[in-house]
Amino acid sequence: MGRKPKYPCGVCSRAVTTRTTGVQCEGTCLKWFHAECIGLTSTEYVAFDSSSIVWICNHCGAQNLAHSCLSSLQLSPDTNRFGVLDPDGQNVISEENSNSCRPTCDSSNPSSPGSPAYSSSPQNIKQRRSKHKPRPRVLRFLNVNCQSIRAKMQPFSILVHQHNPDIVIGTESWLSDGINSNEVFLDEQYSILRRDRSNDPHGGVFIATKTDLIVTREEELETDCEILWCRIEMAGSKTLHVAAYYRPKEDDEVSLAELQRSLSRLDRRHLVVLAGDFNLPGWKWDGPYVGPCAYPALHHQFGEIINDHGLTQLVKEPTRQANTLDLILISNPTLVNSVKVVPGISDHNCPVADIDMSPPRRYQPKRKVPMYKKADWEGFAELMQHVADYICSKSSSASVHDLWQLFKSGIEGGIQSFVPHKMLKQKQDLPWITSGIRKLIYKRDRLHKQVTRLRKQNMLVPFPLETELQHLKRLIQAESRKAYWSHLESIFTADGPNEYEGMKRFWKFVKNNRTDRCGIHTLKTDEHTITSPQDKAEALNKQFKMAFTNETDVPADLLPETSPYDSMPDIHISTEGIVKMLKKLKVRKAPGPDGIPALVLRKLS
Structure with a gap:
C-alpha cells in the first residue's frame, strides 16, 4: 500500500508536488488542487501567476487571490513584486530580499510544495510578551539657583550636560510671560514647567523634566507662595510629586504659612520631593539644630512643618558661603542613593540627589528549622554516650578548649542526624484558612x-x-x-x-499583620535625626549600654589590707547537681553564644 501524500489534491487526491502545476486555497480548507483538476489551462495558469485574479475554491467556497500558485516557487528578480525599483524602472533584489522571498518547504518531503510565496490572507503572528515588568530607573535631581537663567544660558547648559539630571528644579529664574521657554532652555531633551512672577522681573521657579517622563502640572496644590507642583507617573513605583519652592526673604512668615497649606493638600501615600531656596541660614543640618539667627521662631516653625508632613532634609553641606540655603526634602529617605553639592551658576552651589524609584526588595531567605517533636532522642542519647566516652579518654591529654569543641561538635552532629528539619516558606499561610x-x-x-x-x-x-x-x-x-x-x-x-x-x-x-516592613524607622535623638543604618545601630547600642552599670576601678590605697568577709568555700560539682540544673532549663529561651538549644540539653540530661 502506497504512502499517503502529504499534500493531496482536493479533487483527485493525488499528490501535488513542485513538478506539477497547482494552486492552494487560503480559506478554511487550505487544500491544494492540480490546475487540470479545476479546469485551468496552461495560459490561464500563467495569467494567475502574473495577476491578481480572484478565484473561488471548489471545496470551501472561499475567495482567493491568484498569487498562491506553484510557479511562484521559482522566484526571479523579474517576478518579485516586492523588489525595489531602480531609476530605470526595473526591479532590484538584494540577496537578503531574495532569501526572504523563498518559500519554506518541508525538508522531510522533497516533493512538498510548501507554503505559498505570497498570501492574500492576514497572518496572525503572536509576539512573545516579556514577563519582566518595566524597571523604574534612578532619578537624578538637580537643585539650581539661577539668578537670571536668561543671562546664564550657556553655563546652565554646561551644568546640565555635565551632571545629566532627570529633573532640574530651578529658583530665581527671573523670567516673565513675554519670554518663551524655547528662548532660554536650549536642550530639547527637557520639558519645561514655569511659574513666573507677574509683577516683578525677579523670583520665579521652574521644573525641567526629561521628555521620556510622564509629567502633569498640579495647579490645585499651588498656593500664594512661589511654589510649583508636578506629578510624575512611572511604571512599577508610586506616584511622585515634585515641587520647586522659593522663599525670597528670611523674615517671610507668609510664605511658610502658604507652604504649610500646600503640603496639607498632598496625598500621604505618594512620594514627595520638595526642593528649592528656603533662605533659612540659621539651620545647621549636620546636627540638625538652629544656630544663632535673626528669626529663630520662623526656623523652628519650618522644622515643625517638615516633621508634621514626614519630610527629611537631605543636604548637609553649605550651598552659599557657610549657610545651607538650597534644600532637598523627601518623604522616604530610604530611597536616596547619594547626595552631593556641586558648583553652581550663581553664588549658590547646587545639591544633586540620586533617588531610586524602585529600591531592591529584601526577601527573607529560607530558613532550615529543626522539628524537635519528631526527633529520635534515643539515637541522639546513644550518640552522646559515645561522645562522652571519647571525651573521658582524651581528658588527660587534651585541653579544656579541645574537650569543649568535641562536646559541641557532637551536639551539632546529633541535631543534624537525629532531628528532622524543614524549610520555612517565605510567604506564610493564613492560619485560620482551613x-x-x-x-x-x-x-x-x-x-x-x-x-x-x-x-x-x-x-x-x-x-x-x-x-x-x-x-x-x-x-x-x-x-x-x-x-x-x-x-x-x-x-x-x-x-x-x-x-x-x-x-x-x-x-x-x-x-x-504588620503593614510596615521597612526595618527600623528613622530615629530621633536630642542632637539630630538618624536615617542611615550604621547611625541607627550606633544609637541603639548607646541606648542599650545605658542600662548597664558603668563600674569604675577603686584605687589600691583605698582598699583594706584584709577582707572583712569570710572566704568563699570550695565549690563541689556533682553529676546530680548538673542534671538538676539542666532539668530546670526553659526550653523556650533562645540559645546562648554557643548556639546549643536548651531543649536538647534538657532532653539529653
Missing part, C-alpha cells in the same frame, strides 16, 4: 474560569452556574470571617500546660 475553606476556594476558581470561558465565546452563561458561583462567594466570605474570629479567640483564651504557646501564637499573629 482545608474546607481551601476546597471551597478551589471550587469557586474553577467555576469562575468556566464562566469566563463561556463569556469569551459569547455564549449564554447558564443561570444555575452563575447562581452557584455567587453562592460560593458568599459562603467563602462567611466561613472565612467565622474562622478568623475563632482563631483570634483561641489565641487570647489559650489554656494549657505550656504558658509560652499562647504568647508565641499571639506575637506571630501580630507579626503577620
Whole structure:
C-alpha cells in the first residue's frame, strides 16, 4: 500500500508536488488542487501567476487571490513584486530580499510544495510578551539657583550636560510671560514647567523634566507662595510629586504659612520631593539644630512643618558661603542613593540627589528549622554516650578548649542526624484558612474560569452556574470571617500546660499583620535625626549600654589590707547537681553564644 501524500489534491487526491502545476486555497480548507483538476489551462495558469485574479475554491467556497500558485516557487528578480525599483524602472533584489522571498518547504518531503510565496490572507503572528515588568530607573535631581537663567544660558547648559539630571528644579529664574521657554532652555531633551512672577522681573521657579517622563502640572496644590507642583507617573513605583519652592526673604512668615497649606493638600501615600531656596541660614543640618539667627521662631516653625508632613532634609553641606540655603526634602529617605553639592551658576552651589524609584526588595531567605517533636532522642542519647566516652579518654591529654569543641561538635552532629528539619516558606499561610475553606476556594476558581470561558465565546452563561458561583462567594466570605474570629479567640483564651504557646501564637499573629516592613524607622535623638543604618545601630547600642552599670576601678590605697568577709568555700560539682540544673532549663529561651538549644540539653540530661 502506497504512502499517503502529504499534500493531496482536493479533487483527485493525488499528490501535488513542485513538478506539477497547482494552486492552494487560503480559506478554511487550505487544500491544494492540480490546475487540470479545476479546469485551468496552461495560459490561464500563467495569467494567475502574473495577476491578481480572484478565484473561488471548489471545496470551501472561499475567495482567493491568484498569487498562491506553484510557479511562484521559482522566484526571479523579474517576478518579485516586492523588489525595489531602480531609476530605470526595473526591479532590484538584494540577496537578503531574495532569501526572504523563498518559500519554506518541508525538508522531510522533497516533493512538498510548501507554503505559498505570497498570501492574500492576514497572518496572525503572536509576539512573545516579556514577563519582566518595566524597571523604574534612578532619578537624578538637580537643585539650581539661577539668578537670571536668561543671562546664564550657556553655563546652565554646561551644568546640565555635565551632571545629566532627570529633573532640574530651578529658583530665581527671573523670567516673565513675554519670554518663551524655547528662548532660554536650549536642550530639547527637557520639558519645561514655569511659574513666573507677574509683577516683578525677579523670583520665579521652574521644573525641567526629561521628555521620556510622564509629567502633569498640579495647579490645585499651588498656593500664594512661589511654589510649583508636578506629578510624575512611572511604571512599577508610586506616584511622585515634585515641587520647586522659593522663599525670597528670611523674615517671610507668609510664605511658610502658604507652604504649610500646600503640603496639607498632598496625598500621604505618594512620594514627595520638595526642593528649592528656603533662605533659612540659621539651620545647621549636620546636627540638625538652629544656630544663632535673626528669626529663630520662623526656623523652628519650618522644622515643625517638615516633621508634621514626614519630610527629611537631605543636604548637609553649605550651598552659599557657610549657610545651607538650597534644600532637598523627601518623604522616604530610604530611597536616596547619594547626595552631593556641586558648583553652581550663581553664588549658590547646587545639591544633586540620586533617588531610586524602585529600591531592591529584601526577601527573607529560607530558613532550615529543626522539628524537635519528631526527633529520635534515643539515637541522639546513644550518640552522646559515645561522645562522652571519647571525651573521658582524651581528658588527660587534651585541653579544656579541645574537650569543649568535641562536646559541641557532637551536639551539632546529633541535631543534624537525629532531628528532622524543614524549610520555612517565605510567604506564610493564613492560619485560620482551613482545608474546607481551601476546597471551597478551589471550587469557586474553577467555576469562575468556566464562566469566563463561556463569556469569551459569547455564549449564554447558564443561570444555575452563575447562581452557584455567587453562592460560593458568599459562603467563602462567611466561613472565612467565622474562622478568623475563632482563631483570634483561641489565641487570647489559650489554656494549657505550656504558658509560652499562647504568647508565641499571639506575637506571630501580630507579626503577620504588620503593614510596615521597612526595618527600623528613622530615629530621633536630642542632637539630630538618624536615617542611615550604621547611625541607627550606633544609637541603639548607646541606648542599650545605658542600662548597664558603668563600674569604675577603686584605687589600691583605698582598699583594706584584709577582707572583712569570710572566704568563699570550695565549690563541689556533682553529676546530680548538673542534671538538676539542666532539668530546670526553659526550653523556650533562645540559645546562648554557643548556639546549643536548651531543649536538647534538657532532653539529653
